[in-house]
Amino acid sequence: MDSGSIAWILTSASLVLLMTPAVAFFYGGMSRTKSVLNMMMMSFSAVGVVGLLWIVVGFGISAGTTTAGGLFGNPSGEWFMQGIFQNEDGLAVILAAFGGTFAIITVALISGSVADRMKFSAWVVFAAVWAVLVYAPISHWVWGGGLLSSDGIFKNFLTSPQDIAGGTVVHINAGIAGLVLALVLGVRKGFGKEPMRPHNLPFVMLGAALLWFGWFGFNAGSEWAADNFAAQIWINTLVAPSVAMLSWLLVEKIRDGKATSLGAASGVVAGLVAITPAALSVSPLGAIVVGFIAGVACAMAVGLKYKFGYDDSLDVVGVHLVGGLVGTLLIGFLSTDTSAYADPGLLYGGGWQLLGAQALAALIVIVYSGIMTAIIAYAIKFTIGLRVSEDVEVAGIDFAEHGETAYEEVR
Amino acid sequence: MDSGSIAWILTSASLVLLMTPAVAFFYGGMSRTKSVLNMMMMSFSAVGVVGLLWIVVGFGISAGTTTAGGLFGNPSGEWFMQGIFQNEDGLAVILAAFGGTFAIITVALISGSVADRMKFSAWVVFAAVWAVLVYAPISHWVWGGGLLSSDGIFKNFLTSPQDIAGGTVVHINAGIAGLVLALVLGVRKGFGKEPMRPHNLPFVMLGAALLWFGWFGFNAGSEWAADNFAAQIWINTLVAPSVAMLSWLLVEKIRDGKATSLGAASGVVAGLVAITPAALSVSPLGAIVVGFIAGVACAMAVGLKYKFGYDDSLDVVGVHLVGGLVGTLLIGFLSTDTSAYADPGLLYGGGWQLLGAQALAALIVIVYSGIMTAIIAYAIKFTIGLRVSEDVEVAGIDFAEHGETAYEEVR
Amino acid sequence: MDSGSIAWILTSASLVLLMTPAVAFFYGGMSRTKSVLNMMMMSFSAVGVVGLLWIVVGFGISAGTTTAGGLFGNPSGEWFMQGIFQNEDGLAVILAAFGGTFAIITVALISGSVADRMKFSAWVVFAAVWAVLVYAPISHWVWGGGLLSSDGIFKNFLTSPQDIAGGTVVHINAGIAGLVLALVLGVRKGFGKEPMRPHNLPFVMLGAALLWFGWFGFNAGSEWAADNFAAQIWINTLVAPSVAMLSWLLVEKIRDGKATSLGAASGVVAGLVAITPAALSVSPLGAIVVGFIAGVACAMAVGLKYKFGYDDSLDVVGVHLVGGLVGTLLIGFLSTDTSAYADPGLLYGGGWQLLGAQALAALIVIVYSGIMTAIIAYAIKFTIGLRVSEDVEVAGIDFAEHGETAYEEVR
Amino acid sequence: MKLVTAIIQPHRVDEVRAAIEAVGVKGVTVSEAAGYGRQKGHTEVYRGAEYTVDLVPKTRLEILVEDADAVAVTDAIVSAAQTGKIGDGKVWVVPVDDVARVRTGEHGADAL
Amino acid sequence: MKLVTAIIQPHRVDEVRAAIEAVGVKGVTVSEAAGYGRQKGHTEVYRGAEYTVDLVPKTRLEILVEDADAVAVTDAIVSAAQTGKIGDGKVWVVPVDDVARVRTGEHGADAL
Amino acid sequence: MKLVTAIIQPHRVDEVRAAIEAVGVKGVTVSEAAGYGRQKGHTEVYRGAEYTVDLVPKTRLEILVEDADAVAVTDAIVSAAQTGKIGDGKVWVVPVDDVARVRTGEHGADAL
Numbered sequence A, B, C: 001m002d003s004g005s006i007a008w009i010l011t012s013a014s015l016v017l018l019m020t021p022a023v024a025f026f027y028g029g030m031s032r033t034k035s036v037l038n039m040m041m042m043s044f045s046a047v048g049v050v051g052l053l054w055i056v057v058g059f060g061i062s063a064g065t066t067t068a069g070g071l072f073g074n075p076s077g078e079w080f081m082q083g084i085f086q087n088e089d090g091l092a093v094i095l096a097a098f099g100g101t102f103a104i105i106t107v108a109l110i111s112g113s114v115a116d117r118m119k120f121s122a123w124v125v126f127a128a129v130w131a132v133l134v135y136a137p138i139s140h141w142v143w144g145g146g147l148l149s150s151d152g153i154f155k156n157f158l159t160s161p162q163d164i165a166g167g168t169v170v171h172i173n174a175g176i177a178g179l180v181l182a183l184v185l186g187v188r189k190g191f192g193k194e195p196m197r198p199h200n201l202p203f204v205m206l207g208a209a210l211l212w213f214g215w216f217g218f219n220a221g222s223e224w225a226a227d228n229f230a231a232q233i234w235i236n237t238l239v240a241p242s243v244a245m246l247s248w249l250l251v252e253k254i255r256d257g258k259a260t261s262l263g264a265a266s267g268v269v270a271g272l273v274a275i276t277p278a279a280l281s282v283s284p285l286g287a288i289v290v291g292f293i294a295g296v297a298c299a300m301a302v303g304l305k306y307k308f309g310y311d312d313s314l315d316v317v318g319v320h321l322v323g324g325l326v327g328t329l330l331i332g333f334l335s336t337d338t339s340a341y342a343d344p345g346l347l348y349g350g351g352w353q354l355l356g357a358q359a360l361a362a363l364i365v366i367v368y369s370g371i372m373t374a375i376i377a378y379a380i381k382f383t384i385g386l387r388v389s390e391d392v393e394v395a396g397i398d399f400a401e402h403g404e405t406a407y408e409e410v411r
Numbered sequence D, E, F: 001m002k003l004v005t006a007i008i009q010p011h012r013v014d015e016v017r018a019a020i021e022a023v024g025v026k027g028v029t030v031s032e033a034a035g036y037g038r039q040k041g042h043t044e045v046y047r048g049a050e051y052t053v054d055l056v057p058k059t060r061l062e063i064l065v066e067d068a069d070a071v072a073v074t075d076a077i078v079s080a081a082q083t084g085k086i087g088d089g090k091v092w093v094v095p096v097d098d099v100a101r102v103r104t105g106e107h108g109a110d111a112l
Ligand SMILES: Nc1ncnc2c1ncn2[C@@H]1O[C@H](COP(=O)(O)OP(=O)(O)O)[C@@H](O)[C@H]1O
Pocket: D007, D034, D035, D036, D037, D038, D039, D040, D056, D058, D085, D086, D087, D088, D089, D090, E026, E027, E028, E029, E030, E062, E063, E064, E065, E101, E102, E103, E104, E112
C-alpha cells in the first residue's frame, strides 16, 4: 500500500471537486446581476446530478471492461460502485471517485455558453443525459483502454495519443458541446449590441484562482501517484498559465490599449486548459511555449462569436475548445524524448505520426460529442423546451427560475 | 513512520480549519447587510478563542487519560500541549491538532442561531466556556475512550455506537446548543414578519463550496490514515451531499414551485452533516439513501421555527440537529456487514441493538449539551448580558459592535 | 522514494500558490471601489511574471551552486529548469517548484503599499526585476547555503540564524521593499484626511482565511517532509495567529472601544507572519507568546504611517516588516532546547549569540533589500514613470489602467 | 422648463429611452429606487416562510424638458413603459425655475 | 398635487411608512442617499487614523399627494422619523403640475 | 425656498462641496445616478466586442436653499464642477413650498 500516493489522490480528488464551484464563480462573476444565481446553479446542479450518476452508472461505463469494440465499459458489477468500494487497494478506490470529479466539471464547463436563457429543468436533464452518453464513453476511450487508447484504433498505428489529464476528454469535449448547445438555443436578446459586462470581476478572479489551485490536483493527480512525474506536471501547471496570462494581457494591451483583469483570469484558464493534455509530455520550456500560444490564440478566439453570430456567452468555445486543441496538437511538436511517454514530437526528433494521432483523437471527440450534443439538445427542445421566455430573459432568469436575486439591495 | 498518512492528516487538518471561515461565508451571506461582519466575526473569533484553548487545555480534556468514570480526560501533562509536541510520532502530533479544528468549527456552527442580536463580548465568553465544558468532554466520550465508547456505558452492551466524524460530537451537539441559545436570547424584531432574505447568495454558495471541500478532510481525515477506508469515506462524502442537494431542490420545486440556490447550498450542507457519522459505516448506495432522506427532512425542518416560534435565524437546528440525527439513526439501518465496524444495521442482517446504541448516544449528547448550554447562556445573561439593545439591532449590529459596515457604498 | 513527503510538498506548493490570489482579496477588499481590480492585478501579475522568471532563471540563482562568496547561486544548468525536471527524485523536483511559489507571494505582498496610484506597467517591470535581483539572491543566502547560512558569514560564529519559512526572506524583505517603494511613490491624494475605508470587508476576511489555509503549506511544507516536525509547525501555525487575532482585537477594544473585523483579519496575518521564521524553533507555548506580541506590536504599528507621513496604504510595513521582525527576534528568546535546531534561546538556557545572529540576518536583509528596491524604483521612475496622473488617481485607477470597474452597478 | 420624473419597471428602461429619444429628448438621468403603490402586498414564500413583499425595485428617470414638451414626453413614457400590470409606475411633472449646463455655464433652454 | 420628499434615518423607514399609511398615503418611492446637515463633522477612529465622517447614509422617500394632504403627510413623517438626535433629516414639499399612472394612462388626482 | 439639484461627475464631489460650503450652504443630500446628454454614445472595446456606452455614472446633489441663495449656489456648483469636457453635468432649480426639520419640527427657512 503506497499511502503517499493515496494521500495525494485523496487530496487531488478534493481539489478537483472544488473546481466546479470555482467554475460557478468564474462564470457567475461574468454574468449580469440578474442571472448570477442561475449561472452558479448550473455548476452546483452538475455536482449533484453527475456526482450521483457517476456512482450509479458512470464509473462502470468509464472504467468497466471494454465492450462494443472499445465504445464503452461494461457497468455491470459496478452499479452503485458495489464492486470497487469493497476493494482493499485504497488507490483503486479513490481513483474511482477521482474520475467522477472530472465528469462533474466537464459538464459544468459547458454551462458558460448558455448564460441567461436556458430553463433550469432543461439544464438538469441535459447534464444527466450528456454525462452518461457523452462524457462517460469518451473517458473510457482515452483512459479506460477504449477506442482512442493504444488498445483501440491506434493499436496498429505507430503511436497513440498523449492526453494525461483531459485535453480531449474534458476541454475539447466541453468546448464543442458548448458550441452546439449555444447554436441550438440561439442568441440572447441584445447579443452583440449591449455591453453585457461581468457584474463582479473579483468573483471572476476568485473563480480563476480556485480553478488554478484545483487544477494542480486535476493535472498532477492524473499521474495517479506521488512521484517525480507528478512533480514535473506540477511545474508545468504553474508555468503554462503564468505565461498564458501574460500573453493574453499582451494581446489586449497591443490591440485594445489596456490589459484587463478579465483577460488575466481568462488567460490563466486558457493556459491551464492547454497544458492539461501536455503536462507530462513537455519540458518546462515546452510548457512556456504551450502557455504563450494558448494565451494568444484564445485571446483572439473569444471575439469570433461576434463575427460568426453564435452566442457562446462566456467563451467556452474560445477558451476550452481552442485551448484544448492548442494543447493537444502542440504535443505533436513539443513532446520531449525524456517524457514519460518516450515518444517525442516533431521538434524533439520524432516524426509526424504523433501529431497525426493527436489530431485524429481530437477530431473523433469533436464529431462524436458534437453530434450527440445536438441530438440531446433537440430532444429536450421538442419535449420540455430549452429556453425561457423573452420576458424572463429580460427581467432576469434568477427571479423567474429560482425565486431569488443574488443580492438584496434595499435594506 | 507512515509519511503518507501524516501527509493526509496534515492536509485534512488544514482543510478542516478552512471550514470555519467557510461557515463565516455560509452564514455571513445569509445575514442582512447590516449584520454581515458580526456574523463572520463569530466564526473568526471561534478560531481565535477555541484555537488557543484547545492548545492550552482542550486537547488534554479530550484526549487525556479517562477520568471520572469516562466523563473527561485528564489534562495534566498536556497543558499547552507540552507532552505531545515532543512526540516523535508525526501522526500522533498532527492528530492532536486535527482535533482542535473540530472543536473550533463546532462552536462556529452554533452562531447561526443567534444572528443579528448577540453581544460580541457575550459570544466570545460563550465560545470559550462552551468549548471547554461541553465540546471537549463530549469529544472524549466518543473518540477518547470515554462514556459513549466501547469502554464506556456500552461496555457490557451488545454493540457500541458508530460515529466516524462527529454526527453526535459536532452536529447534534451544535444543533441543540443553537436551539437552546436562540431560546434564551429570544426572537429578533420582525421575526416571522419581515423577509430577512440572504443579502449575498454567492457568498452562501462560496461557504457551502468551501465547506464541502473541507469536509473531505473532516470525514476522510477521521480515518486517521490514507487507506482504502479513507477512500470509501471520500466517495460517500461526494455522493450523499450530491443527492441531498437534489432532494432538497425537489422538495422546494414541489412545495414552492422553484428550486432556489439557498436550497442547493443548504442541501449540500444537510447531506454532509448526515453522512458525517455514517461515512465509514455505509456503502455508496447507503450514502445515497442517507443523502436523500437528509435533504428531504432538513428542507421540511427549516420551516418549523415559524411554527414553534424559536428564532433559529440561519437554521442550525433544521440542518445540524436534524441532519445529525438522520445520519446517526440511519446507521442503525444501513451499516453494512462489510463496513470497517463489521456490525451491520437492520437492513444488512443486524439486530435492533445498533439502532438502540445510536439513539442512546444521540440522546445523552442532547441532554448534556442542552442543559450545559442553558446554564452557560443564563450565566452570561445575568452577568455581562447576552443581547444588544433593540436600537442597535434595528440600526445594525455591525456598526455598533465593530465600528464597521461590510461594504462602503458611497465613494 | 518517500511518496508521503512528495504528496505533502505537492499539496503544500499548491497551498502556497493559492496564497497569492488570497493576497489579492486581502488587499483588494481593503481598497476603495475604484481601485479594486488594479490592486488584485498586482498580485495576479506577480504570479505570471515571477512564475515565469522562476522557471527561467530564479530557481538557478536561488538553488544553484553558491557563487561570488555566497551572494547567489549559479543558474547555468538550470535555465528553464532543464536540469531538475529530469531528476528522478520527486521530492527534489517539487521542492524546486515550491520555492517559486515563495518568490511569487513575496513580490505580491509588496503591492499593498502602493495602492491606488502605481502604473500597472511600472508594477510589472518592478515585479520582474525585483524577483530576480532581490528575492532570488536573498533566498539563496538563507536557504541555498549562501551568505546567511551556516556556510556563510555565520561559519565561524557560535550559531547561525533560524528561519524555517521566511521571516527574513519573505516578510522583512517584502516589508522594507514596501516601505521604500511607498516613499519613492509618495502619498495618495487625501492621505491622512479621507477615510479610505475598505470597500468590502468580507473580501478581506476571505483573503485572510485563504492565507491562513495556504500558510499551513508555507510553514509546514518548509520542513520538506511529512514528519513530526511538520506536525509541530502545523500546531504553531494554528495557535500563533489565533492568539494574535485576539491580542489585536484586545488592543482595538481598549484603545478604540470596538473590535473590528479588519483587526481580526490583520491580527491573523500578523500572527502568521511572526510565526513563519519561528514555527520549528518554538513550543506551542512559545507560539502563543509570539502570537500575542505580534498582535499587539502590529496593531500599534499600523498607525505609525500617519505620524511619519509615508503612505504604506494597506500596511505592508506595519504587518510584514514589524511582524517579521517580531518573529525573527523572538526566536532568540524562545527557541527551545528540544527544537529541531537544538540551539536554545535566552529563555531556554541559551546565550545571546542566537539573538545576535537573528538580528544580524534581519539587518542585512533590510539593508540589501532597501537599497536595491530604491535603485529599481528610481530607475523606473526616471524611465517609464512610476505613478499615474492625479486625475486618474481621483477618478479611479481601475478604469484608466484596465478599462474596467470591479462591479457593474447600473443594470 | 419642466422636470419629468418617471418611476418605471427596470426592464422597460430601454423601451422608454427609445421612446423619449423619438420625441426629441437629448439627455436623461437614471437612478435606482424601489416602491409600492397599488401593487402593494404581494405574498412570497421563501424557505418555509410566507411574507409580504412591498418594496419592489424600480428605475427612476429624470428628464429636463422645455415647457412645451412636457406633455409629449410624459405620454411617450407612459405608452412605452406600459405593460398593463400593476406596478407599472408613475410619471410626474414639476416646474423648474432654471437649468444650467455645467460644462459651459449656459442657462435656461440653451442648457438642456 | 404635491411631491413630499423626506430624507430620514434608514432605521426609521418602517415607522414612517406606517405613519403615512395611517394618514391615507397609497404609494411611495424609496431610494438610498447620504447626506449631512447640522450633524456635520463627527469624528471616527479607525485603524489608528482619526478622520471626519460627513456623509451619513440616509433613506429618501418620495410621496405624491393631493394638495390638501401635504401638511398632514409632512407632519406624519416628522413625528414618526423623529428621534430628537442630530441627523434626523429633512422633509420638503414641491408643487407638481401633473401626475400620470403608467398602467392606465390616467392623469391628475386619479393617478395617485 | 428652492431645491437646487446638481448632476455632476463623481470625482468633482469634493470640490463642489467645498464651493457650496464657501457660499454658506449648511447641508446637502448626495446620491448615485447615471445619465447621458451630449456625451451620448462613446464607444468602448471590451473582450473583442465594440459597443456604445451611454449611461455614465454621475453623482446627484440636492441642496435646499433660501430663494435668495439659489443663484449663488448654482453658480458655485457650475464653476466647481466644470472641467470643460462633455459630461460635466446639469444643475437645475425647483421651487419649494415648505421645508421641515425632522429633529425639531421647525418649518420654513428655520428648518434649513
Ligand atoms: N403616491 C405615490 N408617491 C410616490 N410614488 C408612488 C406613488 N404611488 C406609486 N408610486 C410609485 O409607482 C410605482 C408603481 O405604483 P403602483 O401603484 O403599483 O402602480 P399602478 O399605479 O400601476 O397601480 C410604485 O412602485 C412607486 O414607486
